[in-house]
Amino acid sequence: xxxxKLTALELGRQIRAGGVSVRExxxxxxxxxxxxxxxxxxxxxxxxxxxLSRADAVQEGIxxxxxxxxxxxxxxxxxxxxxxxxxxxxxxxxxxxxxVPPYDAAVVERLTAAGMVMLGxxxxxxxAMGSTTETSYFGVTKNPWDITRVPGGxxxxxxxxxxxxxAGIALGSDTGGSIRQPSAFCGVTGIKPTYGTVSRYxxxxxxxxxxxxxxxxxxxADCAALLSLISGGDRRDSxxxxxxxFDYMGALKGDVRGMxxxxxxxxxxxxxxxxxxxxxxxxxxxxxxxxxxxSEFDLDAVDYAVPxxxxxASAEASSNLSRYxxxxxxxxxxxxxxxxxxxxxxxxxxxxxxxxxxxxxxxFVLSSGYYDAYxxxxxxxxxxxxxxxxxxxxxxxxxxxxxxxxxxxxLGESLSDPLKMYLGDIYTVAVNLAGLPAISLPCGCDDQxxxxxxxxxxxxxxxxxxxxxxxxxxxxxxGAFCGRC
Amino acid sequence: MTITDETITYVAALTKLSLSxxxxxxxxxxxxxxxxxxxxxxxxxxxGVEPMSHVISLQNVFREDEVTNKEERENLLSNxxxxxxxxxxxPKTVE
Numbered sequence: 327x328x329x330x331k332l333t334a335l336e337l338g339r340q341i342r343a344g345g346v347s348v349r350e351x352x353x354x355x356x357x358x359x360x361x362x363x364x365x366x367x368x369x370x371x372x373x374x375x376x377x378l379s380r381a382d383a384v385q386e387g388i389x390x391x392x393x394x395x396x397x398x399x400x401x402x403x404x405x406x407x408x409x410x411x412x413x414x415x416x417x418x419x420x421x422x423x424x425x426v427p428p429y430d431a432a433v434v435e436r437l438t439a440a441g442m443v444m445l446g447x448x449x450x451x452x453x454a455m456g457s458t459t460e461t462s463y464f465g466v467t468k469n470p471w472d473i474t475r476v477p478g479g480x481x482x483x484x485x486x487x488x489x490x491x492x493a494g495i496a497l498g499s500d501t502g503g504s505i506r507q508p509s510a511f512c513g514v515t516g517i518k519p520t521y522g523t524v525s526r527y528x529x530x531x532x533x534x535x536x537x538x539x540x541x542x543x544x545x546x547a548d549c550a551a552l553l554s555l556i557s558g559g560d561r562r563d564s565x566x567x568x569x570x571x572f573d574y575m576g577a578l579k580g581d582v583r584g585m586x587x588x589x590x591x592x593x594x595x596x597x598x599x600x601x602x603x604x605x606x607x608x609x610x611x612x613x614x615x616x617x618x619x620x621s622e623f624d625l626d627a628v629d630y631a632v633p634x635x636x637x638x639a640s641a642e643a644s645s646n647l648s649r650y651x652x653x654x655x656x657x658x659x660x661x662x663x664x665x666x667x668x669x670x671x672x673x674x675x676x677x678x679x680x681x682x683x684x685x686x687x688x689x690f691v692l693s694s695g696y697y698d699a700y701x702x703x704x705x706x707x708x709x710x711x712x713x714x715x716x717x718x719x720x721x722x723x724x725x726x727x728x729x730x731x732x733x734x735x736x737l738g739e740s741l742s743d744p745l746k747m748y749l750g751d752i753y754t755v756a757v758n759l760a761g762l763p764a765i766s767l768p769c770g771c772d773d774q775x776x777x778x779x780x781x782x783x784x785x786x787x788x789x790x791x792x793x794x795x796x797x798x799x800x801x802x803x804x805g806a807f808c809g810r811c
Numbered sequence: 812m813t814i815t816d817e818t819i820t821y822v823a824a825l826t827k828l829s830l831s832x833x834x835x836x837x838x839x840x841x842x843x844x845x846x847x848x849x850x851x852x853x854x855x856x857x858x859g860v861e862p863m864s865h866v867i868s869l870q871n872v873f874r875e876d877e878v879t880n881k882e883e884r885e886n887l888l889s890n891x892x893x894x895x896x897x898x899x900x901x902p903k904t905v906e
Contacts, residue, residue, distance in 0.1 A: 426889070567867070630852050633851055662902060670827050744845065
């Protein structure tokens, strides 16, 4: 038995049953890391010794009855923009290259309380700005299916780690598709929850009205289990929704009879790769055969989601990233003659090109004279996009489409043309603007052997709907399409 | 959209970044292209639409200002690039 090929829930079951020890589970994943990490570079930081000693403590806790979670003992990877107490958290940026948080993010507290074992911190685009994990200050992550290709981004390290067996399951964050698109490119499953479902306390901010934390796993049930663990209100995040914990496992029923699934016509026009379109429509057919009712509709304002997203996300980023001044934490440029020069040199030397580009776009769209034409206009477009979704959900329970217009690109193809990279986010950003939940799961493979992602979008707090349909589809098709990488 | 040198100098000042002559030219070109694309939003009529800054309605919540955390000065200063006497150290700003 290869422990690293088991789903997180199956591994958790075997650990609780005593068939596998927590140390064996951790050692098996560390062995894959040792073997593959030079090729893939999924992690910025691996915590080998700490994970092994934690494994022994968790083992005792399971035996004594302290840890009863289905994921107790499972090795987990955490994206490096999520604060971990006493473990360096860099956001893949030079400016936070030596930042060691004095506290845990709310989601990390939850993982710890459930007896999960953190293996390390995963690579990402710098400050989560990018769709390829190539903007990381610490070097690129490669796609385990084909190391000449990107893993997607910005949670590319988390998705690649799960695909490669370098982690049992992982946490990512999604501001405009950063969980779903890398999950699609790496042939794994990822969920962006409804805005407010998971506390953002301890998530280093990129665009606060769009950011969310979610699971990346080997299958739908793994993601549902981790989402159940991390969901729930938190008074330290004023935007988290004050509810008790959410249990999503009950949604995994294996049938979709009577579910109304809407397919936006506009999603299948120019720009979408033909093989991706075929695979996604074939998935819709599978759900139809299982009793779902399909209908096509127009999702009009969504055509303007990408420009609205880049205005709003950049504006919020320019504000959020003003805190990096070389005073309180992180990198500080040496040899400055006064405070102003210290700020300028610290930020100029500390941030990479894509982060600078978005901060400048953000400063521009917020500046007097342009505020109404850009920022305020984008907020109005955002309102129309949300209304467009609300209207669609009067007639359907969920929306089905592709996660990304293509499969994984070659390394180096995207960086030279930022606008082209932005356009790749066309199917994901509208979901963040409207605050909706969405899942990406594998639905096929192109002629290069690269995974294709199916996206299911739900109503606000409609996680159970998308999980139910995703699980049914996965059960019906077996889940894996291209063979294991 | 054409971005002028003055505009780039202005946004660089707002974001506290220094750009070399070459970076300035690149930024002009990139921002011009990106904002040109963003301008396609203008095709959508938004008259009378209320701007939406947040998907969930947020309002100010008032509470008593009670201290709930313990003394953590050393912990919070642990990441400071420069510190002195239990405070962040910055270059002198007042003569």
